[in-house]
Amino acid sequence: MRKLTGLAAAVALVAAGATAHAGEVEVLHWWTSGGEAKSVGELKKIMQGKGHTWKDFAVAGGGGDNAMTVLKSRVVSGNPAAAAQIKGPAIQEWAAEGVLANLDSVAAAEKWDSLLPKVVADVMKYKGNYVAAPVNVHRVNWMWANAAVLKKAGVATMPKTWDEFFVAADKVKKAGLIPVAHGGQNWQDFTTFESVVLGVGGAKFYQDALVKLDPKALNSDTMKKSLETFRKVKGYTDAAAPGRDWNLATAMVMQEKAAFQFMGDWAKGEFLAAGKVPGKDFLCAAAPGTSTSYTFNVDSFAMFKLKDAAAQKAQGDLAAAIMGTEFQEVFNLNKGSIPVRLNMKMDKFDDCAKMSSKDFVATAKSGGLLPSVAHGMAIRPAAEGAIKDAVSQFWNDDKVTVAAAQSRIAAAAAIQ
Ligand code: GAL
Numbered sequence: 001m002r003k004l005t006g007l008a009a010a011v012a013l014v015a016a017g018a019t020a021h022a023g024e025v026e027v028l029h030w031w032t033s034g035g036e037a038k039s040v041g042e043l044k045k046i047m048q049g050k051g052h053t054w055k056d057f058a059v060a061g062g063g064g065d066n067a068m069t070v071l072k073s074r075v076v077s078g079n080p081a082a083a084a085q086i087k088g089p090a091i092q093e094w095a096a097e098g099v100l101a102n103l104d105s106v107a108a109a110e111k112w113d114s115l116l117p118k119v120v121a122d123v124m125k126y127k128g129n130y131v132a133a134p135v136n137v138h139r140v141n142w143m144w145a146n147a148a149v150l151k152k153a154g155v156a157t158m159p160k161t162w163d164e165f166f167v168a169a170d171k172v173k174k175a176g177l178i179p180v181a182h183g184g185q186n187w188q189d190f191t192t193f194e195s196v197v198l199g200v201g202g203a204k205f206y207q208d209a210l211v212k213l214d215p216k217a218l219n220s221d222t223m224k225k226s227l228e229t230f231r232k233v234k235g236y237t238d239a240a241a242p243g244r245d246w247n248l249a250t251a252m253v254m255q256e257k258a259a260f261q262f263m264g265d266w267a268k269g270e271f272l273a274a275g276k277v278p279g280k281d282f283l284c285a286a287a288p289g290t291s292t293s294y295t296f297n298v299d300s301f302a303m304f305k306l307k308d309a310a311a312q313k314a315q316g317d318l319a320a321a322i323m324g325t326e327f328q329e330v331f332n333l334n335k336g337s338i339p340v341r342l343n344m345k346m347d348k349f350d351d352c353a354k355m356s357s358k359d360f361v362a363t364a365k366s367g368g369l370l371p372s373v374a375h376g377m378a379i380r381p382a383a384e385g386a387i388k389d390a391v392s393q394f395w396n397d398d399k400v401t402v403a404a405a406q407s408r409i410a411a412a413a414a415i416q
Contacts, residue, residue: 024052024314025083025315026055026081027043027055028084034269035269043331052318057081071084082306082311082314083318090376096126104130136338137360138265138337139264140195140374142265143287149175149256153171162229182241182261183246188249198289215410218413228402250271265336266336296377301318338357382416386412390409
């Protein structure tokens, strides 16, 4: 009896300790599709395991445009979430507003500097201090395909060049199926566009035109050819594409309605969540002409300044968990991406992820590692938005000539 009382007292003590430190962590993200929701669910589990309360703040809309609008209004009203999915140069813009928390003590304790590629660490820091925690590396320049559809259409291998791609697409069309599953939203149009630019012009041209926004590159014949190729791809999409969500386009590939999709590897998360097997049910390959390059998209959570001590503690635990080995493995197995933390074991990952990991390292050395513009990794948000609008206007309206599109893109690139 006495022993039991002692035990009960000990349990009560531990529980009291846990409550004293347990806090609520509100996390804003846009991970609402099947594969995405499963992935973010893993982070929730880890935080709940540490005794914290997870307050989910999901704003639907692939690519995050809706989430960013909601985030702005919350911060302006003085009530930010503890953490928000913010990426690339946008992290710097938020930090310059003075609203982000300093994560240096967590980063130092967890040795982030030695666990992250320097290119990634630099994006997570503002004036030398960590303000965001990275979760993964997504590759954007992928092409996904349904193996059975290719077989039905008589397409023996994944096309390696744009010329080969159009031959394959014609065969799929002849077989009565949709060659390209596409969702007509600006960010999805641009996801396809940047892969076309990369495939047509190569890594240096991509860098000059879309990252440096060099007017000479933007007005060049190579950009003209890229736009012509991009328009040709559109001819292989279906009439119902405008406005379609990306995961519904992935579903068309899964359901054998369409052959290909140009999308980052969160599409793989969607295939996996539906029980599809890579290399058997669906295939992955670099988008035509892009196998020696890698457009990266690093998801990250920026943390906002909070007043409440328990909430601050929960926020620190969240940052530490994000970079921890447990989360990095289980999250990325579900999400379709690869761990951003260096030296992680890849044995549980599939061949698409292994190829991504190998190519990430190889392209970092060769100069083929490039930031994705479509996913907010490369340029200031204002110019990015304007360029995306110009590209989507061209995609949506066949009356816009290639020359007109080129000058609109160049004008948008000059926006400060
Ligand atoms: C990207 C994001 C990915 C994925 C995708 C579709 O911008 O980095 O993690 O979620 O949007 O929603």
